[in-house]
Amino acid sequence: MSLRIGLRIPLLVVAVFAGVPLSAQDGDGRDCVSCHAEVEYLRQHTATLVEARRLQVQSEDIAASAHADSTCASCHTGFRRWPHGSDAQTASCASCHEEQEELWSRSVHAEVDALAGRETTCADCHGIHTVSTAEDIAAGDALPVMNGACVGCHETAAMSEGDPHADSTSCAGCHAPHSTRAVDDPESAIAPLNQLDGCGACHEDARDQGREDVHGRALYGGEHPGLRVTDPIDPDVPPSCTTCHGSHGMGPLEDAATVVELVETCGSCHENAAERYFGTYHGKATALGSHVVATCSDCHRAHNIFPDSMPASSVHADQLVETCGECHEASRPAFVAYDSHPDPMDRSRNAALFYSFVFMNVLLIGVLIVFGLHTFLWWVRIGIEGRQAKAEGGHGG
Amino acid sequence: MAERPTGFTAPALTPMDSAQRGEGPYIWRFNMLHRLMHLLAILTFYTLVLTGIPLRYSCAPFTAGLIRLWGGVEGAGLIHRIAAGIMLVYSVLFGVWLVLKFFNAEEKFELIRGYETMVPNLQDVKDFFRQWKWYFTGKGRPRFGRYGYLEKLDFFGEVWGFLIIGGSGIILWFPEFFGAWLPGWWFNVATVFHGYEALIAAGFIFIVHFFNVHLRPDKFPLDAVMFHGRATKAYMEEEHPALLDDLELGPDVPISERPKLDHPAPPPSTLQTLIGAALGFLALGVGIVCIGMIIWAVAFC
Numbered sequence: 001m002s003l004r005i006g007l008r009i010p011l012l013v014v015a016v017f018a019g020v021p022l023s024a025q026d027g028d029g030r031d032c033v034s035c036h037a038e039v040e041y042l043r044q045h046t047a048t049l050v051e052a053r054r055l056q057v058q059s060e061d062i063a064a065s066a067h068a069d070s071t072c073a074s075c076h077t078g079f080r081r082w083p084h085g086s087d088a089q090t091a092s093c094a095s096c097h098e099e100q101e102e103l104w105s106r107s108v109h110a111e112v113d114a115l116a117g118r119e120t121t122c123a124d125c126h127g128i129h130t131v132s133t134a135e136d137i138a139a140g141d142a143l144p145v146m147n148g149a150c151v152g153c154h155e156t157a158a159m160s161e162g163d164p165h166a167d168s169t170s171c172a173g174c175h176a177p178h179s180t181r182a183v184d185d186p187e188s189a190i191a192p193l194n195q196l197d198g199c200g201a202c203h204e205d206a207r208d209q210g211r212e213d214v215h216g217r218a219l220y221g222g223e224h225p226g227l228r229v230t231d232p233i234d235p236d237v238p239p240s241c242t243t244c245h246g247s248h249g250m251g252p253l254e255d256a257a258t259v260v261e262l263v264e265t266c267g268s269c270h271e272n273a274a275e276r277y278f279g280t281y282h283g284k285a286t287a288l289g290s291h292v293v294a295t296c297s298d299c300h301r302a303h304n305i306f307p308d309s310m311p312a313s314s315v316h317a318d319q320l321v322e323t324c325g326e327c328h329e330a331s332r333p334a335f336v337a338y339d340s341h342p343d344p345m346d347r348s349r350n351a352a353l354f355y356s357f358v359f360m361n362v363l364l365i366g367v368l369i370v371f372g373l374h375t376f377l378w379w380v381r382i383g384i385e386g387r388q389a390k391a392e393g394g395h396g397g
Numbered sequence: 398m399a400e401r402p403t404g405f406t407a408p409a410l411t412p413m414d415s416a417q418r419g420e421g422p423y424i425w426r427f428n429m430l431h432r433l434m435h436l437l438a439i440l441t442f443y444t445l446v447l448t449g450i451p452l453r454y455s456c457a458p459f460t461a462g463l464i465r466l467w468g469g470v471e472g473a474g475l476i477h478r479i480a481a482g483i484m485l486v487y488s489v490l491f492g493v494w495l496v497l498k499f500f501n502a503e504e505k506f507e508l509i510r511g512y513e514t515m516v517p518n519l520q521d522v523k524d525f526f527r528q529w530k531w532y533f534t535g536k537g538r539p540r541f542g543r544y545g546y547l548e549k550l551d552f553f554g555e556v557w558g559f560l561i562i563g564g565s566g567i568i569l570w571f572p573e574f575f576g577a578w579l580p581g582w583w584f585n586v587a588t589v590f591h592g593y594e595a596l597i598a599a600g601f602i603f604i605v606h607f608f609n610v611h612l613r614p615d616k617f618p619l620d621a622v623m624f625h626g627r628a629t630k631a632y633m634e635e636e637h638p639a640l641l642d643d644l645e646l647g648p649d650v651p652i653s654e655r656p657k658l659d660h661p662a663p664p665p666s667t668l669q670t671l672i673g674a675a676l677g678f679l680a681l682g683v684g685i686v687c688i689g690m691i692i693w694a695v696a697f698c
Contacts, residue, residue: 287468290469290470328576332576336581338582339581339582339585344585353586353589353691356586360593376606377532379529381532382614384535
């Protein structure tokens, strides 16, 4: 690096005195920009002003671009001699960026272009002389511009307000810029099996934990021994990152609403567990939109969920005292006999709860029947007596 | 104390109040303590129901709005606990008052077995079955004394509910304390008892009590006796005829001639009638809304 800077200093000095940016010089030392910066000059050699403008190059653009170190002739291979003709060839980007070109040609965008009979060029996203680096193309002020370009076609994919990725992540950050593919394409960067690598590029902890827990094993195979899943697994809903977190409408995790929604998400697969949970105080308070009590992930964790038979599980018998103790000071072996997913109709699960439930139901139904009838029949009797009194009154009158 | 019911100065409301029907004179039916207890019971019970419904039926569509009214789960929980605390205080004080009354009474036997007693007895069981017989045959309608089985049922139903809901509620209120010496599944059991007994209590008050006391056709739309405390002799003759027998008086003799026993009362003033009707209709309305919400929620959950 220091060597390159060392080489550039004398060149810079020359460039400053010549009034021409270093980056615009071609390999032969000829100065392309001295002509191409001047639209009046270009106008003399072109048919229209529009064409002249198209040929205009600002040396500052080149200097600030990813190609600052390239020469004009690196891309414009047909323009090595001057004066040059107007029919000389321009090299394709693939001459350097072979991999990107190849990925693009197999992407869903190339497919759509072929169907629509149009061609999306590299420059459409990257610009021509202002060509940006991968890091700069969707960062800072450029991010909303770039994402706006994607949303221009993909209208429904716009990030909702408050989505933690909205102001920090480009579309390409998740969708792979050159090899964008549909979500159901197994080669897609956002295919369920590839999400752990894609999302994990930033979310390293989640990636490292997620591959080994119940959901990771369900996704990549090799289920943990002792796994009891009371709810049937839907093969169409593989437990990948987006299955729980969603994609374009994620809420910030700091928001209670996001956590509460996550419970619904867990419940969309774990229906039995959710239904029972919603019968408890934890579940009811959570269902009302409050995160003051335990939700699924508070007890089961998020990316390191294990079967309760495994000591590593936060809900293993040996771990429960500690896990419940995060909220409940009284947590001790007897305390954690609390059933967070009670089924009062299952006698084998807890006989005391079962008989309490039966007793209260009998009492409720008994009271309603006896006193419902007591009420209804009283009303009927008053009606009968009222009619009788009227009839007798009629006779007397 | 020889007032006749000439002071009828709230013509629009008086006919609605079935406690003021027919001929006077008025007699005291409920004293200030009874009425204060009943008012406190309304205020606290309604608060408990309205803050409890959203949690009991968190799956129903209207509970999100109702819980917002209370300031979310935390707000509703706080208000629920404050109301429960007030109920606990007045219930215990009333219990203490009852015990003191018993020990200070000169005739303890009279207090338990006399015609003014609230203690259930064999007569109540007989009256209960007579009532059913009357429904089906139209004959032998029970003649209630000062307190019939309906009043006793209301009172002891509330005592039962207070013990069950209050006991389970306190367990759920202090999981840290009770969790230190009770197995955790007690909280599961307490949740079932709390929720179901609350449902029974609400159903009993808002359907059975409302009908028996206010909405049955011969009392409709309101009986404000518990708000202003007094009722006409005509009312007492129809609702509590055995009281007259107990007083060893014929039905033609104005009962206010026995002031020591039957507490003659001045007619309620316009303001008292107005307050009684306002409180009564407000309580009826809110109660009907409550039971409506419960039925709606049961249909949804």
